[in-house]
Amino acid sequence: xxxxxxxxxxxxxxxxxxxxxxxxxxxxxxxxxxxxxxxxxxxxxxxxxxxxxxxxxxxxxxxxxxxxxxxxxxxxxxxxxxxxxxxxxxxxxxxxxxxxxxxxxxxxxxxxxxxxxxxxxxxxxxxxxxxxxxxxxxxxxxxxxxxxxxxxxxxxxxxxxxxxxxxxxxxxxxxxxxxxxxxxxxxxxxxxxxxxxxxxxxxxxxxxxxxxxxxxxxxxxxxxxxxxxxxxxxxxxxxxxxxxxxxxxxxxxxxxxxxxxxxxxxxxxx
Amino acid sequence: xxxxxxxxxxxxxxxxxxxxxxxxxxxxxxxxxxxxxxxxxxxxxxxxxxxxxxxxxxxxxxxxxxxxxxxxxxxxxxxxxxxxxxxxxxxxxxxxxxxxxxxxxxxxxxx
Numbered sequence: 540x541x542x543x544x545x546x547x548x549x550x551x552x553x554x555x556x557x558x559x560x561x562x563x564x565x566x567x568x569x570x571x572x573x574x575x576x577x578x579x580x581x582x583x584x585x586x587x588x589x590x591x592x593x594x595x596x597x598x599x600x601x602x603x604x605x606x607x608x609x610x611x612x613x614x615x616x617x618x619x620x621x622x623x624x625x626x627x628x629x630x631x632x633x634x635x636x637x638x639x640x641x642x643x644x645x646x647x648x649x650x651x652x653x654x655x656x657x658x659x660x661x662x663x664x665x666x667x668x669x670x671x672x673x674x675x676x677x678x679x680x681x682x683x684x685x686x687x688x689x690x691x692x693x694x695x696x697x698x699x700x701x702x703x704x705x706x707x708x709x710x711x712x713x714x715x716x717x718x719x720x721x722x723x724x725x726x727x728x729x730x731x732x733x734x735x736x737x738x739x740x741x742x743x744x745x746x747x748x749x750x751x752x753x754x755x756x757x758x759x760x761x762x763x764x765x766x767x768x769x770x771x772x773x774x775x776x777x778x779x780x781x782x783x784x785x786x787x788x789x790x791x792x793x794x795x796x797x798x799x800x801x802x803x804x805x806x807x808x809x
Numbered sequence: 810x811x812x813x814x815x816x817x818x819x820x821x822x823x824x825x826x827x828x829x830x831x832x833x834x835x836x837x838x839x840x841x842x843x844x845x846x847x848x849x850x851x852x853x854x855x856x857x858x859x860x861x862x863x864x865x866x867x868x869x870x871x872x873x874x875x876x877x878x879x880x881x882x883x884x885x886x887x888x889x890x891x892x893x894x895x896x897x898x899x900x901x902x903x904x905x906x907x908x909x910x911x912x913x914x915x916x917x918x919x920x
Contacts, residue, residue: 743827744862744871747880751873752856805853 545770549576549722553584557592566595568616572603573779575767576722577705579734581609582614586748596644598747601625601634606701606730617642623678626730626784633678636669646670671765689703697785704731704783704792711796717808718799721771721778731787734762734771734778737799738808742779745802749779753798757781810834810903812896818880827882828892832899834877843902846871867891 556567567589572579582598589596597618600609604619605626605802611619617636623629638644649661650671662668689697709723710749712735721734737745746759760777761768768774781795803809813821814831841852849864859874868891872879883891 562874747871748860750856751876752853752860756858801856805851805855 542766543569545767547770547772548724548726549573549578549767550773551580553581553588556585557588560588560592560594564592564594566582566597568597568599571598571600571601571609572607572732573722573764574602574732574769575600575734575762575764575778577729578722578724579603579728579730582609586614586616590615602730602732605694606780607728608694608698608700611637611639623682623685626701626803627682628630628688629682630678633682636680638665644669646671658756692785699766701731701783702729702783704787705729705733707789707792708781708783708795710735711792712799715799717803721773724739730782731783734773734780736773736778737803737806740802740806740808741776742773743776745779749795749798750800753794755795755798810836810840810899812908813829813897815892826885826888827880828897832877832879836872836879836903837879838874839906840899841872841874844898844906852878865894867894870895 541561541564543551543555543559551569554570561569563767567585569580569582569585571582586596592600593695594614595617597620598609598616599621600619601622602625603609604621605628609616609619617639620638621627621635623633623635624631646661646669648671650669652662652671653673654667655662661671668787700744708731709720712718712720712733713723717738719736719738721736736742746757749755749757758780761774762777762780765774771778783792811828811833811920814828814871818827818829838859841863842850844850844861845852845861851860851864853860854874856878861870861872861874863870867884867887869882870879881892881894881895883895907909
């Protein structure tokens with residue numbers, strides 16, 4: 540396995556992926572959207588490389604699905620994996636795997652499916668082939684409700700709102716002296732997720748203050764993605780990550796800005 | 810005020826040394842000042858919910874006035890000893906508090 544690094548803004552250069560392809564390369568696995576910076580990868584270029592090199596392209600769309608359109612028909616994508624608890628508004632513990640027609644994987648688990656009880660073997664047809672055991676019904680129902688909401692609201696409306704919230708968050712944070720924002724760049728697609736640090740304060744402390752003193756819940760640390768933090772220069776303490784959803788109001792982001800300013804002021808950071 | 814429970818905090822990086830402590834009662838301003846005596850105390854009463862941070866050689870305590878929980882970062886080399894030091898400081902505070910409320914000059918001997 541080769542690991543392709545990213546630049547100091549968190550972007551993976553498609554040509555760097557191309558450079559790592561060997562004769563025995565089976566697949567390119569790429570994070571569609573960074574869970575640290577919100578940056579959306581150059582998926583068209585990466586898709587072209589996968590197509591040209593005849594390797595599988597596996598997209599982790601956990602951070603982007605529901606926010607950024609993924610055209611599996613026109614792009615050369617073989618597998619999309621995603622969680623349901625982020626922008627699809629489902630419960631934690633539900634997720635999905637989409638596979639291109641004609642592609643077969645060995646099931647990770649086998650067992651009862653609730654149908655074809657007479658068979659000793661896992662059914663061959665989808666989705667039963669990959670759905671052994673008792674399904675997570677509460678998770679499925681919640682994901683269905685989330686999808687209903689998205690379809691009712693319209694993906695275009697949600698994508699537009701996501702872009703607006705990202706711009707508002709980055710503009711708010713960039714204006715505060717002492718704040719270092721990671722991965723923000725104009726003219727590129729982002730999910731409404733951004734990471735920052737306040738100079739001289741550990742992210743864990745900022746997160747604690749935001750949550751317990753101001754009622755703003757953020758995630759701090761390495762976000763289970765230590766490599767991108769090394770590239771961003773935020774390793775080993777990580778960063779403060781703030782995420783907005785369709786339901787985040789403008790005044791919530793304004794309040795975040797006020798809270799960060801107040802923290803900077805009392806800590807003597809300017 | 811005593812420590813009722815100490816829990817590990819799930820964290821990708823330093824969870825082994827950062828603990829959440831549960832107190833028997835909400836942490837007061839007086840308790841914060843007691844813990845901060847002779848240490849580096851930061852206390853921000855103007856926050857919507859006042860935040861404090863106490864830096865001692867053995868541990869760093871962060872919390873919010875009025876909460877029953879706080880976060881303590883313990884020394885990596887001597888985690889158990891650091892926690893014991895923290896608990897002893899709280900016990901001292903508790904004794905001091907009880908001393909203040911105990912009535913004086915009462916003869917408790919039997920007639």
